[in-house]
Amino acid sequence: MTELSPSANVGDIASTLPGAAEIFRQNGISFCCGGKLSLAEAAAGQGLDVAPLLDALRALEAGAARTAPEETLPLIDHILTRYHATHRTELDWLIPLAEKVEMVHGDHDEAPLGLAEALVALRDELESHMAKEEQVLFPMMRQGGHPMIRHPIGAMRHEHDTTTDLLRGIEHATHGLALPEGACRSWTALYTGLEKFTGDVVAHIHLENTVLFPRFEIAA
Structure with missing residues (x-):
């Protein structure tokens, strides 16, 4: 799993964190052609503050396995x-x-x-x-x-x-x-x-x- 930070690669996040792709789509961030950008660079390109994006991604990460059985x-x-x-x-x-x-x-x-x-x-x-x-x-x-x-x-x-x-x-x-x-x-x-x-x-x-x-x- 890619460590979530402003320097993390957008493409890596989208392909390893469930739900991240949809967050990027909602914010107009390309993670195929523009997937080599860092999260901070991608956010800046859309005129967005990176902090709310990080918060949303971290919330996804925290809940990613909750629907699966524990044992x-x-x-x-x-x-x-x-x-x-x-x-x-x-x-x-x-x-x-x-x-x-x-x-x-x-x-x-x-x-x-x-x-x-x-x-x-x-x-x-x-x-x-x-x-x-x-x-x-x-x-x-x-x-x-x-x-x-x-x-x-x-x-x-x-x-x-x-x-x-x-x-x-x-x-x-x-x-x-x-x-x-x-x-x-x-x-x-x-x-x-x-x-x-x-x-x-x-x-x-x-x-x-x-x-x-x-x-x-x-x-x-």
Whole structure:
């Protein structure tokens, strides 16, 4: 998790803190094309005071894991049902919808060109990642851990970074999920679904990186 401060990178915050992306959107801050800026620089660019932004982000950070079960085994079950199953279900309709919008509106200046391809790449990465958790890591955790568990956890953390990079590609292809004026219902539904989906992926990564994994890394 990126440490929250005025010098923190906007793109890193958006891709690691659940809900941060929406706060940035509400304040007109780009975290795809302008994601290399510090929070202070991005706020200044919009004529904003950085302090209220930091307060809002810190409030998100404090509440990020509150909806998840506290005990480890129920937490694993929660990740499987709330995130693994949900990601699969949503990608099944987001990808064909992205293909439709690209095909119908490909000549529009703000068309999300390359979005379907980016979603397919993300689906493939997530499917491989989630299968490893389901078949290897989570069974080890259910048995109480293992002296070597830090190795698969390290691999999962590395793959989380890859997923984060793919999320940035989706943000870029959709111009920050900014709908053009007069967007059709399909385009609107696509971006509404993507906002929820990408937020879920960030929350999923955050929950594992900051809550679940450390419990076993300390014991290993």
